[in-house]
Amino acid sequence: MSNEHNEAVEETVTEQEQAGQEAEAQAELQEDPRLSELAQQAEENQxxxxxxxxxxxxxxxxTMKEKEELGQYASMKLIGQLLxxxxxxxxxxxxxxxxxxxxSLAKGVDMIFRxxxxxxxxxxLQAMNVVGEPFNPEFHQAIMTVESEEHEEGIxxxxxxxxxxxxxxxLRPAMVKVSG
Known part of the structure; x- marks a missing residue:
């Protein structure tokens, strides 16, 4: 039992030492105004x-909500213009x-198309004018090469x-026939 009693006494002493150290730290904080000020600044920053x-x-x-709405209603202006x-x-x-x-229908459809x-x-939106231009794979999609005496190769x-x-x-590359 004395062994258990000694351990209990040691724990009590250790607890008292810790309480004493905490009290000293509090006293230091209260004594040193700079530490108190720094602690207050740390709390304000937190x-x-x-x-x-x-x-x-x-x-x-x-921002995520606005982005979703923008994607959802992006075509609203254009559709309003097409009505x-x-x-x-x-x-x-x-x-x-x-x-x-x-x-009259044909004339009306022509007017509507314009x-x-x-x-x-x-x-x-702009249509490409491509006939007579050199082939450019960034703007054109060649679907066929044809022999041409009036155009040089690649036109x-x-x-x-x-x-x-x-x-x-x-938006869409032009499908073209290119001279070969």
């Missing part, structure tokens, strides 16, 4: 860090079915399907 972290988390969530074109198509088809005047083309150009002789550029990027 609180500031936590506020900035929360602000950043909110910013990140808000008058759709309305004109409906009117042309309705007028042709009532009157049976297909010549309206659609103008709307797309306002958004930055586009025929456009099979139009290519388009949207602002400064190729």
């Amino acid at each position: 609180q500031r860090y936590l506020r900035v972290q929360a602000d950043f988390d909110n910013f990140r969530r808000r 008058p074109v759709v309305d004109n198509f409906e009117r042309a088809v309705a007028a042709a079915s009532v009157n049976g005047d297909y010549e 309206q659609l083309e103008q709307t797309l150009q306002q958004e930055g 586009i002789v025929e456009e099979v399907q139009k290519g388009y550029v949207l602002k400064d990027k190729v």
Whole structure:
């Protein structure tokens, strides 16, 4: 039992020493105003860090939500500009079915096509002019090479399907026949 008693006494002494050391540290903090000031600054910095972290988390969530909405509604403006074109198509088809005047329908469709083309150009879409130009794989897709006496080798002789550029990027390369 004396062994257990000695261990209990040692633990009590150790606890008392720790309590004494903590009391000394507290007393030092209270005695030295610089340490107290530094502890206060550390606490203020910790609180500031936590506020900035929360602000950043909110910013990140808000940015992700805005990005999702932008992707979801990105075509809204363009579709709004195309609705008058759709309305004109409906009117042309309705007028042709009532009157049976297909010549007027052809003229109406031509006018609607020009309206659609103008709307797309306002958004930055441009058709490529490729016939007679040198073949460039960044803008053109060769589907065939043909012998040509009037063009030298590597020149586009025929456009099979139009290519388009949207602002400064190729939206669709032109399908072409190239002289070989």
